[in-house]
Amino acid sequence: MRIPVLLAGGLGTRLWPSSRRSRPKQFLPLADDEASLFSQSLTRLGEIDDLGPAIVIGHDEHRFVIAEQMRAAGHEGRILLEPAARNTAAAVAAAALEARHLHGSQVELLVLPTDHAIADTAALRHAIAQARGAVADGALALFGVVPERAETAYGYIHAGDEIAEGVRRVDGFVEKPDPVRAAHFLAAGDYFWNSGMFVFRAADYLALLSAYAPDIHDGVQAAYKNAVRDIDFLRLESVAFSAVRADSIDYAVMERTDRAVMVTLATAWSDLAGWSAVARANGADARGNTVMGDVWLADSDDCLVRSEDQLVAVLGMRGAIIVETPDAVLVADRSREQDIGRLVADLDAAGRSEAIEHRKAYRPWGSYRQIATGPRYQVKHIRVSPGGRLSLQSHHHRAEHWVVVRGTARVTRDDDVVLLTENQSTYLPLGSVHRLENPGKVDLDLIEVQSGSYLGEDDIVRYDDVYGRTPPPDTDS
Structure with a gap:
């Protein structure tokens, strides 16, 4: 059996302000108008034969968005x-x-990052099939992408002799090269992008x-041995896992073993590491502009402009990155996009919450989004999924x-329980014991107005919770 392993823990700070720590790039629609990269990864699995249920590994902070997007895609698996x-x-x-615990020691893993754009699933399916024989003989196969340009933002694989159809020995790995070396790799024909x-x-x-x-092996094993089941999640034990040294598969294993082989992946591919990569994945018009969302361009060239919330009008710009979100706007020279990560670090150090947090937060029952705040x-805006409580x-x-603006709400307030429908409302006095539920079959949308001397997310006393959450709380509900 082959089990897909979806890596969903990246942060993607170079795609700020769309991608932030609270909701990084894999959970955003960056190469599609609606589907997130993570959702596209789940869809891709459905087009590959002989796969068992996926194992998704991601950060604790993103557990609810992972679960929600898996539910929406109709995909079951371990988180x-x-x-x-x-x-x-x-x-x-x-x-x-x-x-190994679920399927035995001989189970194969198909390891896929969830923040990449892959143009041709059939090519990926073909590459997986080509790797089968080598993996059965104990090799570790990685996919090398045929380079399209002299790219300096990717690592490269130096491929050796072909040992089977589409499968070559790995002669070495090269970190992100300078432009001269990248041009040499493109011309040589035996260097491939490391996917x-x-x-x-x-x-x-x-x-x-x-x-x-x-040290990595033993630390992870200890964290796994003492993991705790929490609703639909398996939480790795915090102390042991946090003590593990951070390292990549390439550094820890692939560059040190003689059992590494490379399978050629013949399709357009991108890890969407920056806004220029997003522009390439989405295409450009005759003047080199990439437009995403509600954008009006006039007399501008070589720009990427993304609007998430409102009209963005651009006049007379050249080589600019302009990204609008509900609470932050980035305007940058396209030649400086590699410095966006440093800009985000500076904002974070200055205590700006916009550096790491989105206004929209996901919870096991749905989501909420901050619309306005003041003294x-x-x-x-609160959205409760059908059956959410x-x-x-x-x-x-x-x-x-x-x-209530859509759907039906069951509201508990002290000793009373009432049903509210569209355009109906209720008031919850300070100190009242209350609960919100969606008994219907469509999403419940409501507007919540809070007023008081302190509006922090930690002002909550929780008496009962079907999701097993206990104080200190991590949510306002």
Whole structure:
């Protein structure tokens, strides 16, 4: 059996302000008008034969958006939660341990990042089939993409002799080259972009990790052994996993073993590491402009302009990146996009919440989005999925008004339970014990107006919660 392992823990700060720590690029529609990169990854799995249920590994902070997008895609699988980001060597080790536990030591893993754009699933399917024989003989296969240009933002694989159809030995790895070396690699014909996608048996990977990086292997094994089941998630034990050294599969294993082979992946591919990569994935008009969302361009060239919330009008710009979100706007020279990560770090150091947080937050029952805030008030749009049920709770410092704009709400307020439909509202005084539920079959949308002396997310007393959450709370509901 082959089990897909979806790596969903990246942060993608170079795609700020769309991508932020609270909701990074893999959960955003960057190469599609509607589907996120993660959702596209799930769809892609459905087009590949002989795959078992996926194992998704991501950060604890993103657990609800992972679960929601999997539910929306109709895809079932295991979700492993990392308490800290420790790169791909540790993440894949945890997934390998889970796969081995579920399916036996000979289970194969198809390791796929979820923040990449892959143009041709058929080409990926063909490459996976070509890797089958080598993997069965104990090799660790990675996919090398035929380069389209002298790219300096990618690592390269130096491919050796062909040992089977489409399968070549790996003669070496090269980190991101300078422009001269990148041009040489493009002309040479035996250098390929390192896609970060792999096929190998769980037992082979774990054995090599134990040999070459025993500290990573043993630390992850301890974290997995003491993992805790939480609703639909498996939480890796925090102390042991956080102590693991951060390293990539390439550094920890692939560059040190003689069992690495490369399978050619003949399709357009991008890891969407920056806005120029997003522009290439989406295409450009005759003047080199890439437009996403509600944008009006006039007399502008070589620009990427993305609007998420409102009209963006651009006049007379050359080589600019302009990205609008509900709470932040980026305007940058396209030649400086490699510095966006540093800009985000500076914003974070200055205490700007926009550096890492989105206004929209996902919860097991749905989501909420901050609309407006000011002294002693806050306005939110709350969406509760069908069957969703918030905790029974009260607040010490705020009262709330709820107005239903779509669907049906079952509201508990102290000893009363009422049903509210569109255009109906209720008032929840400070200190009242209340709960919101969606008993219907469509999403429940309501506007919540909070007023009081303190509106922080930690002002909550939770009495009952179907999702097993306990204080200190991580949500306002």
